[in-house]
Amino acid sequence: MLWAVTARPVGRAGKRAVWGARSEAFALQRRLCDPSQRARLPDGVTTLGIHETQLSTVPDAADRRAGPPAATAGRFRAGGAEEACALVRRIHALPEPFIGLETRYPGAAMSSRHMHARGQLSCALSGMLTVVTDRGSQVVPPRHALWIPAGTMHQIRVHGAVKLRSMYVGPDAEFDAARDCVVFKASDLLQVLMQEIVRLQETGAGPEHFAAIITLVKQEMRTANRLELSMPxxxxxxxxxxxxxxxxxxxxxxxxxxxxxxxxxxxxxxxxxxxxxxxxxxxxxxxxxxxxxxxxxxxxxxxxxxxxxxxxxxxxxxxxxxxxxxxxxxxxxxxxxxx
Known part of the structure; x- marks a missing residue:
């Protein structure tokens, strides 16, 4: 279950005017993860319904369908951190093995530490993300994609205005991907495929068309060039x-x-x-x-x-x-x- 906070830039004048100065970011992360410390969050940081980390539940495999969610299931686009949180919580309850969504973050935002029962593939179309796991932090530049395996405890930080397209993969879906967080170059084809996944959900396309798109996404992930830019x-x-x-x-x-x-x-x-x-x-x-x-x-x-x-x-x-x-x-x- 995803919870988020929004933050304004912090830093000092001149060289020290660093957006989200890294030392302050790690300190803020520790406060977010400790319920007793949340009252001491710095000015300019507000919580959006922050709670203890939970692992979202997913329906049994018998309830799943091969195609996209029905067109009447609701919107699959979010215009901010709070709306994205609600949307992610809702899609975890859907029976389909693959669900895509589009999210726009108009400004800086940071999530709490959380994990999903679904794997998450996110493609950054604009702006930059930083993902922090127990193994360190990784940056996701524009035109790059991030894969987060199901059950991975992580925290996402959004730097400025960001536009994402994501696909959430159910635990029983046939989707052979890395077991660790991976950042890789998002090809032009992958970016179009992610857009098509969201569009097909909204138009109610048939399962054969949707399955063909998923096959192409898998192939693009297998052949993509990884970006080895992490901060242990x-x-x-x-x-x-x-x-x-x-x-x-x-x-x-x-x-x-x-x-x-x-x-x-x-x-x-x-x-x-x-x-x-x-x-x-x-x-x-x-x-x-x-x-x-x-x-x-x-x-x-x-x-x-x-x-x-x-x-x-x-x-x-x-x-x-x-x-x-x-x-x-x-x-x-x-x-x-x-x-």
């Missing part, structure tokens, strides 16, 4: 302080010696901790943080030049080269997507 967090307290410092003010200008002093460790220990705790080098983890920060700012409308200079790059061209090398497209094209 360490357990070691020294490294955790270092990572929090990077997240609070990501910049390539901060050297390893400076980071080692933050954690009160030697440079050699810093290198060892990143490898043993996170499975990557300090430079790799910091670059992931830079990319996530950059995409968050670009999604909120900041210019490429402003983002590049704030993150410590000597020129926008150097930043753009790194961005394109890692993600496959230029930062100027980041949010030129469907509205």
């Amino acid at each position: 967090m360490p357990r070691d307290r020294r490294l955790y302080r270092i990572c929090q410092a990077i997240l609070a003010e990501p910049s390539i200008a901060v050297g390893k010696d400076d980071l080692a002093r933050i954690g009160n460790v030697s440079r050699r220990t810093l290198t060892r901790l990143f490898r043993s705790e996170l499975g990557m080098s300090c430079s790799q983890w910091r670059q992931q943080a830079l990319l996530m920060e950059a995409m968050g700012r670009l999604a909120m409308g900041s210019s490429v030049t402003t983002v590049a200079l704030d993150l410590g790059y000597e020129s926008p061209s150097a930043f753009s080269a790194m961005f394109r090398r890692e993600l496959g497209f230029c930062p100027r094209d980041f949010d030129q997507t469907e509205r």
Whole structure:
């Protein structure tokens, strides 16, 4: 069952004006998950009927049908976080194995930790998402898709205005997908297929047509290029302080010696901790943080030049080269997507 909160941007002036500063985001996440702490949420964050996390119930397999829900089942489009919550709760009670919906978030929003009895495939048509699981956080840029397996505890954060098309997959559906959260490039065909799923539900198309669409969705997921852009967090307290410092003010200008002093460790220990705790080098983890920060700012409308200079790059061209090398497209094209 999905519950959500809405939030306004937080941060400081200049370089510290970071949308949803990562250190504050993790602190807010902990408060949302602890009922005793919810009264201490910061100003500007309001809850929308937040309750204890529940696993939504799904009808027995015998009650399922192969095709889309009947056209009279109601709308499958939501215009905000609260409306999306109600819609997701309702579709979990429907008997069909595959159900799609379209959601628009006009501004920033954050869900509580929750899980679904259905698997969730969401395609970001515009804006950016961040999904936080027990294994860390992953970013979902525009024109990318996110797969969340059924029963996975997660939390979603929406950065700015976002448009999503999602498909919820029943536990008894024949849908061979990854067992972990996966972010991958959404092809033009997949984006059209997701749109068609919502349209077919509203027009009451036959089960054969719907089944053909699902087959194509499966094929697109199998052949898609995964985006390995995740932010695992360490357990070691020294490294955790270092990572929090990077997240609070990501910049390539901060050297390893400076980071080692933050954690009160030697440079050699810093290198060892990143490898043993996170499975990557300090430079790799910091670059992931830079990319996530950059995409968050670009999604909120900041210019490429402003983002590049704030993150410590000597020129926008150097930043753009790194961005394109890692993600496959230029930062100027980041949010030129469907509205």
